[in-house]
Amino acid sequence: MRQPFEAVVQQHGVTVLRVCRSLLGIHDADDAWSETFLAAMRAYPGLPETANVEAWLVTIARRKSIDVHRAARRAPLPVEELPDAPSALGIPGAGDDDLWASVAALPGRQRQAITYRYLAGMSYAEIATILGGTVEAARRAAADGMKTLRRTYPGVNQEGARP
Amino acid sequence: MNDLTHIPDADAVGVLPASIDSGTMAALHRRLEAAAQAEGLVDVAYTTVDSPVGPLLLAATPRGLVRVAYAIEDHDSVLEDLAVRLSPRVLRAPKRLDAAARELDEYFARTRERFDVELDLSLSRGFRRLVQQHLPEIGYGQTRSYRQMAELVGNPKAVRAVGTACATNPLPVVVPCHRVLRTDGTLGGYIGGLEAKTALLALEAAA
Numbered sequence: 001m002r003q004p005f006e007a008v009v010q011q012h013g014v015t016v017l018r019v020c021r022s023l024l025g026i027h028d029a030d031d032a033w034s035e036t037f038l039a040a041m042r043a044y045p046g047l048p049e050t051a052n053v054e055a056w057l058v059t060i061a062r063r064k065s066i067d068v069h070r071a072a073r074r075a076p077l078p079v080e081e082l083p084d085a086p087s088a089l090g091i092p093g094a095g096d097d098d099l100w101a102s103v104a105a106l107p108g109r110q111r112q113a114i115t116y117r118y119l120a121g122m123s124y125a126e127i128a129t130i131l132g133g134t135v136e137a138a139r140r141a142a143a144d145g146m147k148t149l150r151r152t153y154p155g156v157n158q159e160g161a162r163p
Numbered sequence: 164m165n166d167l168t169h170i171p172d173a174d175a176v177g178v179l180p181a182s183i184d185s186g187t188m189a190a191l192h193r194r195l196e197a198a199a200q201a202e203g204l205v206d207v208a209y210t211t212v213d214s215p216v217g218p219l220l221l222a223a224t225p226r227g228l229v230r231v232a233y234a235i236e237d238h239d240s241v242l243e244d245l246a247v248r249l250s251p252r253v254l255r256a257p258k259r260l261d262a263a264a265r266e267l268d269e270y271f272a273r274t275r276e277r278f279d280v281e282l283d284l285s286l287s288r289g290f291r292r293l294v295q296q297h298l299p300e301i302g303y304g305q306t307r308s309y310r311q312m313a314e315l316v317g318n319p320k321a322v323r324a325v326g327t328a329c330a331t332n333p334l335p336v337v338v339p340c341h342r343v344l345r346t347d348g349t350l351g352g353y354i355g356g357l358e359a360k361t362a363l364l365a366l367e368a369a370a
Binding site: 002003004005006007009013014017018030033034037038041042044045 | 188195207209247252253
């Protein structure tokens, strides 16, 4: 039985926004979120009932994030991965600016692997489907990303010592 | 151990917090409502309103008000039922229900005796639908027996079927099945519970 679309928005809205923010930064994420759920609502009646709804939404969110990114840059060249860009993060009071900046600064595949794994909770098999390549490569990208974060994100090793 | 690659995933998620508050999500939801409405994607819009007979779920298709549900019907299961029977494109979108909500407010404030909003009777078929179409002919503050309703729709023997039609009315309050009583004047059943039926009859009688 397919649940009402509203339940999909309630259950996955926050995760999709995290994915969009991680890929685009906080300012453009809202556009990608809206486009994602609009597209999802359009296609929802045809979605197989056995589908992993969250993985499906994350796939759409990734596509829409690329669209929003291209529109913002006015650069219609198709790219395999989102290029690294200065982080647009930094809303006062958000509290996790440094971490988001560190995530945004990761190389493309690592950033995406981290986002899909730890924000969207996807399996490495699902991530491999999105990124291309093997499951092992997806796992390695996430692990490498974590290793980099450990080095670059100041909060991790200081146990509450952050200003 | 500070090595993140060695701690469980659940803990790793904890080091990637994101401050997303309910205000942010509410604003995004409103934006989605407007965009989906503009694109004609909202097959079923719904909202909930407070009333003297408890919270009421209101749902509408583009054709009109399709469902009014009492809390004891369990609003979540009502929405699941609408997703199955009408369309899974069900979205909380209060704007489409503004007129219905206003008329209900007026009804409960005793400033309205008839509902003017468009109705979508697509949740009912056949004889039940016929009975429900005739229910609004019972005027405000009046009552009929199940037998009289059967006669009114030209099928005097179908007293039981009239009872079923009232019990399965998808639009209680607006389609006044609460005005149908047993021949002996006792209440009979009601989809919103007997307390609600009594409350509506008392409200109309006091006018």
